[in-house]
Amino acid sequence: MIVFVSPSPEASAALGEAIGEAAAPGLVIAFRGGLGAGKTTLAKGIARGLGVPDEVTSPTYTIASEYEGRLPLRHVDAYRLRSADEFEDAGGELWLAPDGVCLVEWSENVEGALPRDTVTIAIEIGSGDSRRFTIEGARLEEAPGFRPAVDLLAVGVKTGAGT
Amino acid sequence: MRILGIESSCDECAAAVVEDGRRVVSSVVATQIPFHARYDGVVPEIASRKHVEWIDGVVARALAEAGMKADELDGVAVTSTPGLAGALLVGVQFAKAFAWSLRKPFVGVNHMLAHLWAPQLEADTPYPFLGLLVSGGHTLIVRVEGFDAVEVLGTTIDDAVGEAFDKVAKHYGLGYPGGLVMDALARKGDPRAARFPFPKLDKGEHRYDVSYSGLKTAAIRQLELFWNPEYPRTDENLAAAFEKAAIDLLLDRLLKAVEDTGIRRVVAGGGVAANSYLRSVLASHPEIDARFPPLSYCGDNGAMVAGLGYMMLARGDRSDLSLNASPRVPIYRRGKGGR
Numbered sequence: 001m002i003v004f005v006s007p008s009p010e011a012s013a014a015l016g017e018a019i020g021e022a023a024a025p026g027l028v029i030a031f032r033g034g035l036g037a038g039k040t041t042l043a044k045g046i047a048r049g050l051g052v053p054d055e056v057t058s059p060t061y062t063i064a065s066e067y068e069g070r071l072p073l074r075h076v077d078a079y080r081l082r083s084a085d086e087f088e089d090a091g092g093e094l095w096l097a098p099d100g101v102c103l104v105e106w107s108e109n110v111e112g113a114l115p116r117d118t119v120t121i122a123i124e125i126g127s128g129d130s131r132r133f134t135i136e137g138a139r140l141e142e143a144p145g146f147r148p149a150v151d152l153l154a155v156g157v158k159t160g161a162g163t
Numbered sequence: 164m165r166i167l168g169i170e171s172s173c174d175e176c177a178a179a180v181v182e183d184g185r186r187v188v189s190s191v192v193a194t195q196i197p198f199h200a201r202y203d204g205v206v207p208e209i210a211s212r213k214h215v216e217w218i219d220g221v222v223a224r225a226l227a228e229a230g231m232k233a234d235e236l237d238g239v240a241v242t243s244t245p246g247l248a249g250a251l252l253v254g255v256q257f258a259k260a261f262a263w264s265l266r267k268p269f270v271g272v273n274h275m276l277a278h279l280w281a282p283q284l285e286a287d288t289p290y291p292f293l294g295l296l297v298s299g300g301h302t303l304i305v306r307v308e309g310f311d312a313v314e315v316l317g318t319t320i321d322d323a324v325g326e327a328f329d330k331v332a333k334h335y336g337l338g339y340p341g342g343l344v345m346d347a348l349a350r351k352g353d354p355r356a357a358r359f360p361f362p363k364l365d366k367g368e369h370r371y372d373v374s375y376s377g378l379k380t381a382a383i384r385q386l387e388l389f390w391n392p393e394y395p396r397t398d399e400n401l402a403a404a405f406e407k408a409a410i411d412l413l414l415d416r417l418l419k420a421v422e423d424t425g426i427r428r429v430v431a432g433g434g435v436a437a438n439s440y441l442r443s444v445l446a447s448h449p450e451i452d453a454r455f456p457p458l459s460y461c462g463d464n465g466a467m468v469a470g471l472g473y474m475m476l477a478r479g480d481r482s483d484l485s486l487n488a489s490p491r492v493p494i495y496r497r498g499k500g501g502r
Contacts (some may be wrong), residue, residue: 035330035334035379035380035383035384036379036382036383036384040321040376041376044321055320056321057318057319057320057322057323057324058298058319058321058323058326058376059319060204060247060322060323060326061245061299061300061301061323061326062245062248062300062490063207063248063490064490065248079204080202080204080205080206080207081206081208082202082208083208086207086208089249090208090248090249091248119330125384129388133401142365143174153382
């Protein structure tokens with residue numbers, strides 16, 4: 001488990017960027033955290049780190065959005081999917097394709113649909129703009145490209161904190 | 164020419180017969196709202212299933228109300244993009260089979276372009292105009308020069324405007340659909356009760372863009388920070404203040420586009436175009452010549468699909484049986500700007 005406390009949206013985006021820069025094909029990240037927690041900010045940072053030129057917008061309406069970067073990025077909002085079966089019916093296989101990176105919001109709705117080496121990032125709201133990110137995974141060391149991200153993160157924390 | 168239009172991109176199962184692109188002969192809209200209400204949002208699996216159950220009956224009724232037999236149609240148009248993949252697929256497959264069985268031409272149309280055709284139904288709205296397309300899935304300011312000549316000037320960089328209404332309404336348990344419920348509450352509230360921050364966006368490339376993620380977070384997570392303590396914390400006051408912040412942002416960007424392009428005619432479409440505050444400001448603004456499609460053609464419907472389909476078929480456009488549903492939004496490419 002890794003805990004990262006971000007003082008600002010800029011630092012949160014920098015965390016995402018570090019993850020995006022290091023990500024390897026097949027990385028799946030599940031987000032936890034309610035409305036306004038900062039999932040969009042983190043997703044935008046990851047996209048930037050992956051070199052996605054387009055603006056990452058909310059995937060809520062179509063459930064999933066796909067972007068082209070250094071690797072394909074698929075961004076899924078599972079809020080209105082009610083089970084692992086519905087996740088698969090709605091396009092799960094495509095979203096989790098091993099050539100890209102997949103971000104899943106409201107992943108708690110579709111437990112069982114995500115691979116075993118999924119990295120979970122839980123976001124808790126601190127005072128003001130600060131956010132606490134708890135990063136966990138059953139096999140965190142094996143998650144594609146995640147170890148280098150953690151090393152990058154150590155740098156990102158310092159610069160991101162504005163010290 | 165009489166064209167059948169089929170729409171199943173989200174939670175409305177709709178079909179209509181339109182003559183020569185403008186005269187609506189019949190229009191049937193079967194809404195799935197009650198089936199999605201308990202989930203506070205459209206559930207894709209439910210939407211697809213309901214479309215499968217209903218589409219045959221909806222089309223039959225559109226034909227019956229038009230007093231026509233299927234083989235008297237001159238063509239079939241269907242929304243093929245954008246929307247929910249499974250929901251779109253139902254309409255597309257139905258339209259393909261229907262047109263094939265009748266040996267009639269058919270064409271897949273873009274849902275957003277269809278919304279921009281809606282002001283031509285039962286009316287004539289001369290080009291060019293600015294389009295404001297606002298709904299749970301879309302927030303677009305576009306320059307429209309023809310039925311398929313559209314330049315995107317501004318869009319959202321995060322959440323759609325209707326999505327922000329829906330999420331705030333859901334968080335405070337105000338009801339569903341969020342936009343409609345908040346509109347009704349806002350009429351009884353005072354917008355001065357809270358002063359939400361205006362998003363800071365870069366002046367240059369984001370000149371016409373909007374952002375709703377910050378406003379949503381402010382309303383959900385930091386309400387006490389922006390609340391004016393002289394006002395009671397009621398749902399009515401919250402709805403009024405939120406609505407004003409959300410709609411004023413759209414108006415700010417729209418007015419910039421009016422100023423830069425010199426185009427004063429503005430057509431509003433999509434579910435949020437039904438918002439009473441938006442309508443009253445647009446209708447009374449001295450710089451704007453506002454045109455609203457009738458409310459029945461503001462939300463999703465088959466008539467706008469049939470109308471646009473007529474324009475495309477008349478030009479010679481045809482889709483073949485390989486047509487597939489595409490959930491992504493192909494007109495989202497940014498234009499060069501309004502100047």
